[in-house]
Amino acid sequence: xxxxxxxxxxxxxxxxxxxxxxxxxxxxxxxxxxxxxxxxxxxxxxxxxxxxxxxxxxxxxxxxxxxxxxxxxxxxxxxxxxxxxxxxxxxxxxxxxxxxxxxxxxxxxxxxxxxxxxxxxxxxxxxxxxxxxxxxxxxxxxxxxxxxxxxxxxxxxxxxxxxxxx
Amino acid sequence: xxxxxxxxxxxxxxxxxxxxxxxxxxxxxxxxxxxxxxxxxxxxxxxxxxxxxxxxxxxxxxxxxxxxxxxxxxxxxxxxxxxxxxxxxxxxxxxxxxxxxxx
Numbered sequence: 012x013x014x015x016x017x018x019x020x021x022x023x024x025x026x027x028x029x030x031x032x033x034x035x036x037x038x039x040x041x042x043x044x045x046x047x048x049x050x051x052x053x054x055x056x057x058x059x060x061x062x063x064x065x066x067x068x069x070x071x072x073x074x075x076x077x078x079x080x081x082x083x084x085x086x087x088x089x090x091x092x093x094x095x096x097x098x099x100x101x102x103x104x105x106x107x108x109x110x111x112x113x114x115x116x117x118x119x120x121x122x123x124x125x126x127x128x129x130x131x132x133x134x135x136x137x138x139x140x141x142x143x144x145x146x147x148x149x150x151x152x153x154x155x156x157x158x159x160x161x162x163x164x165x166x167x168x169x170x171x172x173x174x175x176x177x
Numbered sequence: 178x179x180x181x182x183x184x185x186x187x188x189x190x191x192x193x194x195x196x197x198x199x200x201x202x203x204x205x206x207x208x209x210x211x212x213x214x215x216x217x218x219x220x221x222x223x224x225x226x227x228x229x230x231x232x233x234x235x236x237x238x239x240x241x242x243x244x245x246x247x248x249x250x251x252x253x254x255x256x257x258x259x260x261x262x263x264x265x266x267x268x269x270x271x272x273x274x275x276x277x278x279x280x
Contacts, residue, residue: 141243171258
């Protein structure tokens with residue numbers, strides 16, 4: 012077992028264990044901070060997959076943006092000390108059965124399918140190719156994405172402002 | 178399981194998806210439900226990038242992953258704004274307490 016395999020196992024372990032903490036932790040602050048481990052672990056997996064730009068975007072947007080947003084929402088809405096109220100879970104047994112069956116089916120399908128692999132897996136810098144694709148093939152979705160972000164920006168401001176009744 | 182094997186990435190994605198679905202199904206807290214949605218989106222992204230890397234070799238899958246990340250950011254912003262508005266209205270963010278659209 013060489014170094015890169017060991018690092019891969021470590022990253023996979025961090026990702027899965029943090030996701031488990033998100034799902035099972037009794038305290039929402041622990042859940043929110045465990046999300047950090049999952050996002051960083053997924054960014055590490057992207058590096059293993061040769062997707063350097065996506066890994067950087069993952070760290071910037073998920074860790075730098077979404078996680079901070081979630082932490083702000085947690086802090087703004089909770090009596091943090093009250094563990095029982097903050098992260099209640101209901102119906103665990105049926106959910107566990109459903110998720111267990113679904114997960115078993117997924118993993119079974121992954122193992123049973125003969126995946127076609129490319130002849131040679133190449134590692135090149137992807138930022139240039141992604142930029143080309145965005146400005147030629149995916150130009151319309153790219154412009155639509157900016158509209159969606161603008162709408163989300165305005166919508167978030169409108170929704171979260173305090174309404175002053177006359 | 179090895180870093181040069183497609184199915185190991187798909188396996189991690191499947192585990193993340195199951196844990197995210199479990200979070201969405203069991204949590205009563207709206208913010209925790211959003212965290213579960215983020216886990217599910219991440220698992221989908223792992224699959225996109227893994228298939229792009231091991232399959233065709235072009236960057237189309239990574240483009241889709243970036244679009245998913247962008248939509249996740251928009252979803253988190255609007256979703257958490259809705260959560261804050263619900264908290265101001267009902268003084269709780271238990272998803273079962275907030276079952277009406279108006280006070």
